[in-house]
Each structure stands twice: as structure tokens, then as C-alpha cells.
Amino acid sequence: MKIYKFGGASIRDAVNVRNVGQVLQAVGYTDCLIVVSAMGKTTNALEAVVARYFSADSNIEEALETVKDYHFQIAYDLFPNSKPGLFTELHQLFEKLANFLSVNKSPNYNFVYDQIVSYGELLATVILHHYLESCGMPNVWTDARNLIKTDTTYRDAQVNWELTQAQIGSEIRANALHITQGFIGSDDNGFSTTLGREGSDYSAAIFAYALNAESVTIWKDVPGVLNADPRYFKETTLLEHISYQEAIELAFYGASVIHPKTLQPLQQKEIPLFVKSFINPLLEGTKVSKGVALKPQIPCYIVKKNQLLISLSALDFSFIMEENISEIFKLLHQYNIKVNVIQNSAISFTVCVEDKFNHFEAMRTVLSKQFKVSYNEAVSLYTIRHFESQSADLVLQDKTLLLKQVNRETIQMVIKE
Template sequence: MKIYKFGGASIRDAINVRNVADVLQRVGYADCLIVASAMGKTTNALEVVVARYFNSPQDIDEALQIVKDDHFQIAYDLFPQSKAGLFTEMHQLFEKLELFLNTNKSPNYNFVYDQIVGYGELLATVILHHYLQSCGIDNVWTDARNLIKTDVTYRDANVNWELTQANISAQIRSTALHITQGFIGSDDNGFSTTLGREGSDYSAAIFAYALNAESVTIWKDVPGVLNADPRYFQETILLEQLSYQEAIELAFYGASVIHPKTLQPLQQKEIPLFVKSFINPMLPGTKVSKGVGLIPQTPCYIVKKNQLLISLSALDFSFIMEENISEIFRLLHQYNIKVNVIQNSAISFSVCVEDKFNHFEALRSVLSKQFKVSYNEDVSLYTIRHFEEHSAEKVLQNKTLLLKQVNRETIQMVIKE
């Protein structure tokens, strides 16, 4: 089988849902399974519902109505003559969501989040299922929660591979076109779980692994994997071929085209991954597979914005030793602050980090008892794989370099812009 993954941008409105049907008719859909994300910004909208549930329940109906309006408008655009089956199923999904909101007793934010946010994928795939049926593309709607089984680490669940593989092998027919959801699974008690933000790519890899798939194709609004983010670089180059190792390296440093967890199960079974354009589906795109590391051989630029550069030195000007570094990392882990670059000298230690959960002030008060702490806020981390002499100069124009680290393949620079 082949696995096709369509992300939120590819089904964000009625025009793009119609385009999915066109893509399938052009590239073929025999022996295929489709994994779809929530439509457009639906996950963000459902996160507002979660926030209202905890912080201002009197406003929850307003937030939920936005989600309803968006999905019913897309359904009406696709089916000007009302399609009873689709609208009935959509109403049933919203009724189940509202029942949870009215009866839940758990105060666990992560649990509540997973029970609510996954409805984005369920709604999207119900709409896609009915529209493809209307186009003569016969398909089977499949609930991923009955297939992908996980532990109870809500919002970042770990897959039970043995049970998941057994479920998928038993319930997926290779002769039918299946449409299922990315991002979601369920625990042993049947409660919904999610696989981490942007986890739909990972879902596609899970299905590919369990089915020994021929390939996975991720359909995006870009022609493939580019050597730089076009939001920050005017000139970009399409990467035609990446090895699994190179793709994992790029993902580790923060390249956003391929989800980091997606690559490991594909590599284990040597299943090739294609990143292609749903706008121009006949273009070759990028292939990630075993083999040549990078074609063409060119510098790859990765940018992480909104970073924090922290520099620490001992209060008594003594050396920064292993036990000091161990304690620093223990605290960074405790406060859930992600480290992207480290650099140390005899009497100082610097880290470039992401303070995603705004814990730095609490961490700083603890560190200040042991170290002199200085920091730069709102800095950018530029990573260049396969850098050339002029690569750094291209990045540094009109910017202030705060930290630089170089090895054989990669240069990293923390910059104030």
C-alpha cells in the first residue's frame, strides 16, 4: 500500500478539498490509505475551546460556535444541495464533544486537551470522506483511535507498537481506499490521546510501518524540502534527495518540513518518504530514503526565532566543572526549557534555549543563588548544514553575532537581529 498524508493547508477550505480529489485522480489512489489533519487553523480554534473550558466557561459556546461555523460552511460550499448523511455525522460529532464538555470531571489539562482537540481531525476526515464519495472515489472512513493504541501520556503519547500493528493489520484492507486521521490514538480505556503537535506525519509513518507500505507521500504547499525557509531567505533550492540520516539531522536542528518522529519507523523498514506539492502534484518533489546523503550538495539553512541566550559563571570566579554543568542541565530539564546549543570555557557556560512555557524567570531565580546569570532575549539561532565560506557571511549581514560554534559539517550562530 501507499500512504498519502494531507495536512491542514491542503484541506483548509472547499477549494482545497476539491483539489485533493483532483490530486488523487491525477496520481492514482489504488491500494492507498489517506491520513488527514484538521482543516486549516482548526487545532488552534479548538485550543481556544480548551482554554475557555478552564478559564472562562461562560464563553465556551462562542469559541465552539466558531469551529462549527467553519466546518459547516465548508460542507455547504461542497454540497450546495444539503447532503443529509454528512450533516448528520457532523452534528453527532459536535454532540459528543459537547457531552464531554458538560460531563467531564477530570481537572487534568492534558487529558481534557486530548479529548477536545482531536475532533478537528474527525470532522475533517468525515467531510473529506463524503466529498470523495460524491466524486466517485469510493473510500472507507476509519477511526484511527480504534487502531493506534498508546499509553496515557496525554498530548505526547507513546505508541504501543505491538497492539497498534495487530489492529492495523486486522482492520485495514489493502483493496480499499481508507481515510483516517492523523495526530490521534487512544489509550487502554478508550480515551483519546494525541501524538504531539504536528503529529499527523508521525501517524502516516505508523501506518506505513504496520502495513509494510511501499511509500509515504506528504502533500504540502511547497514543491518539496527546500534548503532554507522562504520566509527568511529569498533564494532557495529544492533538495531532490535526502538520506534518512540527513533528514533526521535537519529535523533535529529544527527544519519544520518533516516531523522528527516520522523518520525513525520509516528508516527501520527502509520505506521511502516523498514530500510533494498538492499544487503541482506531478512534480517529483523530494525523496527521503536510504542512499545518497544530499542531492544537490548545498548549504542548508535552519532558523529558530525567539530564543534565549543564557551565560553563567561561578560567583567566586572558580572553574565551571562537570558537577556544575550537571546541575545546570538538571534545572533546565526540571523547568522544561529546551537546549539547542551549549558552549563552555573554563569559567563560563552558555546555552541557547527555547523557553516555550515561560519558565525562565523562575529558573533564573534558582540559578542566581549559585551563578552569575546574564542573558539576551529574543535572539535567533541559525544552523547551517554543509556550510561554505560565504554561508555565514550571508546570514550575518547587518546582524550582531553573540555566539558561534563550528564542527566539520555544521555551523551554529546565535544572532541579535
């Protein structure tokens, strides 16, 4: 089978839902399983429902109505003359969601989050299922929660591979078009779980692994994977091929290629992954598989904005030793601050970090008892894979270099812009 994954942008309105049908007509859909994300910004809207649920003085009905109106508008746009089956199923899903909100007794935020947010994918697939049926593309709507079985680590559930493979193998049949949800699964008690960051891509990889699929295709609004972010670089080049290992390397440094957890099951069975454009579906796009690291072999630029560069030295000017570094990393872990670059000398230790949860000030108070702390806020981290001599010059134009680190394949520079 072939696995196709369509993200939220590809089904954000009726025009784009129709386009999915056109993509499938163009590339073929026999013997295919489609994994679908929530529509547009639905996950954000459902997160607002969760937030209001835990805020006693908030109007939860208003937040829920926003989600409802959005999905019913898309359904009306697709079926202006009505389609009773679709509208009935949408009403049923919203009734189930409202019922959960009224009867739930659990105070566990992560548990409640998964039960609510999972409805985004369910609503999206019901609409797509009915639309494709109306286009003469019969398909089987399948609840991914019956197939992807996980533990109870809500919001970052770990897959029970043995049970999941058995469920998928028994439920998914060849020579049919299946529509199912990305991002969601269920635990042993039947409660919804979600798979964490890039969960829908990961779902596609899980299905591919369990079905020994021919390939996975992720459909995006770009022609494939580019060697640089066009928001920061005027000239970019499409990467025709990336090896599994290189894709994992790029993701590690922050490139929005494919998350490593998606690549790992595909690499184990050597299932190729394609990143293609749902705007121009017949273009070749990017292929991720075994083989050469990059084609073409050119520098790849990765940018991380809003970084923090911290330098530490001992108050008595003594050496920074292993025990000091161990203590520093314990604090970084404790305050949930992500480290992107490390550099040390005899009497100083420097890290470029991402303070996503704004915990640095609290950590700095603790660090100041043992170290002299200096730092630069709002710096940028540029990573260049397969760099050439002029690559750094291109990045450094009109910028101040604060830190540089070089190895055989990669150069990293922390810059004040």
C-alpha cells in the same frame, strides 16, 4: 499500499477539499490509505473550547459554535443542494462532543484536551469521505482510534506497536481507498489520545510501518523540502533527496523537515517518504530514503528566532567544573528551557536556549545565588549544515556575531540582528 497524508492547509476550505480530489485523480488512489489532519486552524479553535471549559465564567457555546459554523460552511459550499448523510454525521459528532462537555467529571486537563481536540480530525475525514464518494471515488471511512492503540499519556501518547499492528492488519484491506485520521488514537479504555507534535505525520508512518507500505507522501503547499526558509533567504533550492539520517540531523537543529519520530519507523523498514506539492502534484518533490545525504549537495540554512544567550561564571572566578554544569542542566530541565547550543571555557559556561514558557526570570533568580549571570535577549540562532567558506559571510551581513561553534559538517552562530 501507498500512504498519503494531507495536512490542515490542504483542506482548509471547500476549494482545497476539491483540490484533494483532483490530486488523487492525477496521481492515482487505488490501494491507498489517506491520513487527514484537522481542517485549517480547527485544532486552535478546539483548544479555545478546552480553555473555556476550564474557565467557569466563559461562554463555551460561543467557542463551540465557531467550530461548528466553520465545518458546516465548508459542507454547504461543497454540497449547496444538500447531502443528508454528511450533515447527519456532522450533527452527530457535535452532539457527542457536547455530551462529553456536559457529563465529564475528570479535572485532568490533558485527558479533557484529547477528548475534545480529537474531533477536529473526525470532522475533517467525514467531510472528505463524502466529497470523494460524490466524485465517484468510493472509499472506506475508518476511525483511527480503533487502530492506533496507545498508553494513557494524554497529549503525547506512546504507541502500543504490537496491538496497533494487529488492529491495522485486520481492519485495512488492500485494493481499496481508505480515509482515516492523523494525530489520534485511543487507550485500553477506549478514550481518545493524541500523539503530540507532528502527530499526523507520525500517524502516516505508523500505518506505513504496520502495512509494509510502498511509500508515504506528505502533501504540502510547497514544492518539497527547501535548503532554507524563504521567509529569511531570498534564494532557495529544492532538495531532491535527503537521507533518513540527514533529515533527522536537520530536524534536530530545528528545520521543519520531518520530525524524527516520523522518520524512525520508516527508516526501520526502508520505506521512502516523499514531500510533494498539492498545488502541482505531478512535480517530483523531495524524497527521503536511504542513499546520499543530500542531492544537490549544498548548504542548508536553519534559523531559530527569539533565542536567549546566557553566560555564567563563578562568583569567586573559580573554574566551571562538572558539578557546576550538572547543577545548571538540572535547573534548565526543571524550568523547561530548551538548550540549543553549549559552549564552555575554564571560567564561563554559555548556552543558547529557547525560553518557550517564559521561565528564565525565575531560573535567573536561582542561578544568581551561585553564578554571575549575563544574557542577551531576542537573539537568532543560525545553523548551517554542509557549510562552505562563504556561507557564514552570507548570514553575517549587517549583523553582530555573539557566539560561533564549528564542527566538520555544521556551523552554528548566535547573532544579534
